[in-house]
Amino acid sequence: MKLRLLAATFALIGMSFGAQASTECEVSINANDMMQFSEKTLSVPATCSEVTLTLNHTGKMPAQSMGHNVVIADTANIQAIGTDGMSAGAENNYVKPEDDRVYAHTDVVGGGESTTITFSTEKMTAGGDYSFFCSFPGHWAVMQGKFEFK
Ligand code: ZN
DSSP states (O other): OHHHHHHHHHHHHHHHHHHHHHHTTEEEEEEOTTSOBSOSEEEEOTTOSEEEEEEEEOSOSOHHHHOBOOEEEEGGGHHHHHHHHHHHOGGGTTSOTTOTTEEEEOOOBOTTOEEEEEEEOTTOOTTOOEEEEOOSTTTTTTSEEEEEEO
């Protein structure tokens, strides 16, 4: 009985440490009906081998007219990825399939919806020039910010 309690205590301690360690590798951002992200910068330490990203669409408009996603890529590639994403269309979440310039992207969501992804940072380099943006047609030019990995 005592042993079992002890094991349970250790399990609890382990869980809380685990949660603490991963929190710095978790980022979250809101987007609204006015084509605005809530953050200009998302930062995670370069020690994160995996990052969990949550996008909350706090607006009311549907995904067809005011959809948002989050795409993470080299800053220099935003426009090219956005242009190819437009051709890829809604069925591909406005991201060209198998686009190796894209480190990670969420699905497109509409007002009131949220989406969470966990992605590997294995192809990213500490201190690289990364950005996040929304690849919904017409949005990338204004809906973008820095993704810091350092
Ligand atoms: Zn958008």
